Amino acid sequence: MTFGAAERGAYHLLSSDREHPLPMLSNLLVLLVLGANLLFSGFISGWASMQLFLIDEDQYHDRCESPSVRCAAQESQLALIYGLAQFTTTLSSFPAGLFLDKAGPVATSLVAGAFSAVGFALMAVSDSVTFDAFIEGYCLIGVGGTLTLLTSFQAGFVHLPWQTLVLAAANCLFDASAVMPSVLYALHTALGLSRQTLLLVYAGLALAVYPLVAICWHLHRGTKEVKEEKRLAISWTTQLISLPFGFLAVFASVHNLQSAIFFGTVNRMLAVDGDQRLVYTRAFGWVLPVGFLAVPLLHAVVRKYSVLGAMFSTSLLCVGYHAFLLVPSLELQPITFVLFTIFRGFLYSTVAAFGAETFGEASLGSLLGALYSLCALVALCQVPIVVAANAAPRWAQHMYIVSLATAVCMLGVLECYRRYHSVRPVTTESEGTRDLPTSRLLSS
Known part of the structure; x- marks a missing residue:
């Protein structure tokens, strides 16, 4: 439970x-x-x-x-x-x-x-x-x-x-x-x-x-x-050292780092691909704020496949935008922008949804606050990566390949957690409220 x-x-x-x-x-x-x-x-x-x-x-x-x-x-x-x-x-x-x-x-x-x-x-x-x-x-x-x-x-x-x-x-x-x-x-x-x-x-x-x-x-x-x-309220410190929070921290910090690297390098990559008039750079600036249009899609995915299914979708979107980004074609980059925008919408929404579903309301603020601080610290790693990538576009290609491989590995992490979660004994809420006293509910 x-x-x-x-x-x-x-x-x-x-x-x-x-x-x-x-x-x-x-x-x-x-x-x-x-x-x-x-x-x-x-x-x-x-x-x-x-x-x-x-x-x-x-x-x-x-x-x-x-x-x-x-x-x-x-x-x-x-x-x-x-x-x-x-x-x-x-x-x-x-x-x-x-x-x-x-x-x-x-x-x-x-x-x-x-x-x-x-x-x-x-x-x-x-x-x-x-x-x-x-x-x-x-x-x-x-x-x-x-x-x-x-x-x-x-x-x-x-x-x-x-x-x-x-x-x-x-x-x-x-x-x-x-x-x-x-x-x-x-x-x-x-x-x-x-x-x-x-x-x-x-x-x-x-x-x-x-x-x-x-x-x-x-x-x-x-x-x-x-x-x-x-x-x-269950102690937030108890939840902070739990396996679900550790899993969520890995998922959020890795994908947040990938997002930060993309923001720091995309303009340079577009310039290398030939966007001298900044047409595609401006297009990216207009596409990014409309991520809210992906909200109904996320809601449908969660209702059909659960929050964990939406997290799988998030990593798949990450793989997708990396794949198009590695193709040296400006004409394909609008697809990259759309996939990345949906990816960001899915990422932060699924993180909050997983926290709400897993940890409940009482300590959600503390846990998400700790998670955001951790993600920000991990995202500092993007500074030397972005500097090196912008200085040497060829090295940037290798960096994107490594980032793509990391996104693929995240699918494996998600599958491991799914199997762990599926083999755990599950007690339904109605059964729990009928058969368990409050002390046992809170210690589950």
Whole structure:
């Protein structure tokens, strides 16, 4: 029996007559959570457009010797804003997950809203000469986004039959959130609105959205249910050293590293293949944010073949995009882009779905936070790999072959876990709730 099944069985034992929230409230909660995800969770990933605001205003240009030319000192300072924000966001994943599991989604939503609102306000009023708080503001936006993403996974437990769909939507909207700075810059260009105005409005939007999310969470859960969850929670440290978590860590970290390597080398590979006018490079930039279109496909795969079947599909998609990438033909690369985009949508959605199904709601934030931090550390290996691949395109071909072989090996790892899982004695939830006391359920 999985930790998640034990948790659900124990809840059923303790409270078969619990009040259930109105369907309208549940639907509103899910929509608000997903909306917050789109607006805020991955905002810092759209740094390219945010940077254009600062460049247009000549922020940090005082560090250049020539007043008419951008210099390395200015570009380094701009890069430092994103670099520190990304590092802080990654570092915050684990403590953010612990806070979510300890305090619950109501408090976490309010904290995320406070971080986001203050972050956007700082980004709005900052100036490189008079009040330089760009780094602090962008770091707060990143941490608020992490809290938002982790909290959104709790919405997968609002309607269990639609859990995979909600988790997949949350992950894909996290990617799509990176487009929001581009939307703001487009408004700036078209309407002449200033950075200060746009970001202060965005801060106000955070102050409006997050309290609504918190209120809906409070009405949906209730204090009685929260107390039950805390009392029944299985220790996250017990789950952290379990075989399922080890398997999930290998699956997620390997495929996340492959994704990072692809991002770091694809532009150079397209240039080597002859994309001198950057037509295919721009096409990739447009294809990537529409990964949410793969959500219904993922939901169908999970319903028919289970989460483990979706993980097999993820590795097969990884094999597929590597195979097309190794073909030196620009005309075939749009297929690579589509396969890679679906692969990313499947990857992060199946990781969240596996965690929810296997470990349950009570410690999901801590475990996914720890997992994301681990994946980020492993992804640091891509730095020397990308540098070497971009410097020597022939070496890049060998690197892609090794990455392809790794994806094939991952299929073997998945098959080993499937066989291990299939031979374990399985107790159904109904049997567990009928025959086992709570203490045995929690120790299964």
